[in-house]
Amino acid sequence: MIWCAKMIEVIDLKVRYGAMEAVKGVSFTLRRGETLGIVGESGSGKSTIARTLIGLEKPFSGRVVCNAKSVQMVFQDAVGSLNPRMTVRQTLEEVLKVKRLSRRTVGELLDIVGLSSAVLEQYPREMSGGQCQRVSIARALACEPDVLIADEPVSALDVSVQARILNLLRELRHELNLSILLIAHDLAVVKNVCDRVCVMQRGIFVDAGNAADVFESPQSDYTRRLLAAVPDVARALAQRRQAGILDSAILRNDGREVTLA
Structure with a gap:
């Protein structure tokens, strides 16, 4: 498959926290309609990249070129990312009011993420983790993004629920022509979802390429260890x-x- 447009291009990105260099000069491109996975253990710098792309962290050096009209993020803690005092209806309506040009309704957003109208008056504490993550995805889609950044979106969920959320992301990519940056610590999570994969260790990419190539012919010992754990x-x-x-x-x-x- 060939992707034409570069939605995000990262060039020699470095991010520091004080004297500690969390990201040490990485480069990659996210193209229109593809899913790119960044995989690595906790502390590898992968979530720092995601936070930098949406402006929550400032780069120390390097460049981020964004050609997307809208970039939205889905966070690891689905329950914590939702306002506990707002129902699902209020959460989605708030975004739609801000994004007045959005062509979608609350009902359409629920349909897209596979939720019924029965959850509209529920609060986050009344829903499962999987339902909360679907609401988080619906909230992001209300902004009609070109790029969706999913930072460990399934790590806090049961295995069966993980599969459903990953399948949802895969379907959304095809139906909405989304570009998705999927952050994960588990290669099993990205194996059947991502077109390309970057494996990150201690702030650098130690492996990168088409997902099939990375899985079949890993170039680094670290990637081989991750694969052995699957x-x-x-x-x-x-x-x-x-x-x-x-x-x-x-x-x-x-x-x-x-x-x-």
Whole structure:
């Protein structure tokens, strides 16, 4: 697949917190309609990149060229990112009032993210983590963004809910022609969602390329260690059969169901 327009171009970006250099001169491009994953352990600098792109952090040096009309972010803590004193209706209506040119209604936003109107009068504390994350995504989409930055959007959710949210992001990308920057610490999360992947360690990219190439031919020991930590479904099935465990089905990393023979 070929993407034409560069929505965001990052050139030799460095970000410092005092004397500590969190991001040490990284460069990458996010193109129209693609999903780019940045993967790394906690403290690697990946979330700092996301925060810098939306203006929450200032770069020490380097350039960020943004050609998108609107960039929105979905945060890791879905419940904490929502106002606890506002219902879903109030949360979405507030954004729509500010963005007066938005062509979408509250009902349309709920439909897009797969929520029913039954949640409209609910508060964040009355909903599940997955529902809150869908509301957060709907709030971001109310601004009709070209680019959606998702910072660890599923790390606080159960595995089955993770798969649903990742599938939603994949569908939104195709339906709305969104460019998505997906931040994660787990390669299993980005494996079936991202077109390209950058693996980050201690402020630098140690691997970068098409997702299939990074997974099949990793260039760094760090990436190989991350891949080794991804559960092998086939091996797990064999072990369960040997142990006499005959569950009817299990969930794969991508959320699809695997039926046991």
